[in-house]
Amino acid sequence: MLISANDIAIFLAFxxxxxxxxxxxxxxxRADAAGSPADEGESEVALYRDQLAxxxxxxxxxxxxxxxxxxxxxxxxxxxxxxxxAREAARRADGAASPGWRKGTALALALGLPVFALSVYLAxxxxxxxxxxxxxxxxxxxxTLPVEGLVARVERRLKEQPDDVQGWETIAPAxxxxxxxxxxxxxxxxxxxxxxVTADRLAAxxxxxxxxxxxxxxSAAKEDFERAVELDPDEPRAQFYLGAAELEAGEREGxxxxxxxxxxxxxxxxxxxxxxxxxxxAVEGRxxxxxxxxxxxxxxxxxxxxxxxxxxxxxxxxxxxIRSYGVLQEEEKATTALAAARKAFxxxxxxxxxxxxxxxxxxK
Numbered sequence: 001m002l003i004s005a006n007d008i009a010i011f012l013a014f015x016x017x018x019x020x021x022x023x024x025x026x027x028x029x030r031a032d033a034a035g036s037p038a039d040e041g042e043s044e045v046a047l048y049r050d051q052l053a054x055x056x057x058x059x060x061x062x063x064x065x066x067x068x069x070x071x072x073x074x075x076x077x078x079x080x081x082x083x084x085x086a087r088e089a090a091r092r093a094d095g096a097a098s099p100g101w102r103k104g105t106a107l108a109l110a111l112g113l114p115v116f117a118l119s120v121y122l123a124x125x126x127x128x129x130x131x132x133x134x135x136x137x138x139x140x141x142x143x144t145l146p147v148e149g150l151v152a153r154v155e156r157r158l159k160e161q162p163d164d165v166q167g168w169e170t171i172a173p174a175x176x177x178x179x180x181x182x183x184x185x186x187x188x189x190x191x192x193x194x195x196x197v198t199a200d201r202l203a204a205x206x207x208x209x210x211x212x213x214x215x216x217x218x219s220a221a222k223e224d225f226e227r228a229v230e231l232d233p234d235e236p237r238a239q240f241y242l243g244a245a246e247l248e249a250g251e252r253e254g255x256x257x258x259x260x261x262x263x264x265x266x267x268x269x270x271x272x273x274x275x276x277x278x279x280x281x282a283v284e285g286r287x288x289x290x291x292x293x294x295x296x297x298x299x300x301x302x303x304x305x306x307x308x309x310x311x312x313x314x315x316x317x318x319x320x321x322i323r324s325y326g327v328l329q330e331e332e333k334a335t336t337a338l339a340a341a342r343k344a345f346x347x348x349x350x351x352x353x354x355x356x357x358x359x360x361x362x363x364k
Contacts, residue, residue, distance in 0.1 A: 014117065044086075052077065147174060165195035172204065181212030199232035207237055217245035234265055236272050240279075247283065256283060263329055277329045286327060294328075301328065305337070312344035315351050319358050326362045334362055 055072050058064045064072070154171045158164055172187035188205035192198070206224030210217055217225075222245050228238035239262045246255040259280050266273050274294045301324045308317050318341035325334035338359055345351035 013120075017117075147177060150174065151178065162190070163194040165191055168194065169201075172208070176208060176211065181208050184208040185212065197227075197231075199228040199235040199238065202228040202231070203235050203237040203241075206241060210241060217241050217248065234262070236262060236266070236270070236276075240272075240276060252283065256280060260329065260331070264331070280329060281327065297324075298328065301325070308337075308340075312340065315341070315345060315348075315354065318344070319354065322355075322358045322362065331362070 052073060055064075059066065151171060151174050154167055154174070158167045158171065161167065168187045168191035172184045172191065175181070175184035175187060185205050185208040188201050188208060192201050192205075195201075202224045206217075206221040206228065209221035209224070213221070221241065225238040225242045225245075228235045229242065233239075239258055243255040243258040243262075246252075246258065259276055263273060263276060263280075277294070301321065304317060304321050304324070308314060308321060311317075318337065321337050322334050322341070325331070325337060338355060341355050342352060345355070
């Protein structure tokens, strides 16, 4: 059944109220079943009276002597008096602590709880809505269903069509969104069984395994990534996570080299490139550029490059442009800018020295 988080909260609240009500209602019954102190005192008084009668019968039968009978009567009578006094005290205590409050509480709950539940339902529920079987709810327009509902719909279809590759590829990312990483990895496995092994599917399964392992690239995930890059060396997720595995193993330079090579081969405006540049900058200890800020920064850098093309005599401008390309991990553009700057200041030894310093800074 598909229910919202608000519905779950209401159900839990009702369950808690029901438990409290049952506990309070059963409490007086448990107290009555256990017996009050006055009832126990009554039983003790009856016992001692039976003992007195038994002494009299023993005396009549001659099984005990008169002196022994009298001594026994005195002892039992003493105990009888003490028990009777205790019984009266318990009875007075029961009268002072009358169970009337329990009955009143039970009555209030019996009447008040249904009224309270009804008022909450009328305020939060939809009493006018007609019943709708689960099958009918599953046929509702996709845009009206929550993610859980969409997943349930695809799951139902996959039970009937287990070789539906598109279905498995659709449900796997939804599982990841819901935090069901094991189910996501299984879905990618089924997609490969139905549609064949591809670099993208291997990388996606490996990513699900990494996310289910608190971000650590385990052996199974690493194997998927390695097989993925064998099929497609430019598969970005596989290359990224292999670099992460190298970084975890202490191979910082290897990870950076892998990531920079991936960036160099990346298509223009690749959606994952800004995040990878930020990760490289963080590892290298350079300023991190967020994906939101990168388009603005790139616009400024392109404007600076255009201005220097018209006015190549601005040495500080060339130095800023070279540093900017370094921050953006645009090594080829940085090299081109260096060559253009050196050409512009070919007869200025001081300027050439500063440009050499800028080049050395790029290599760090």
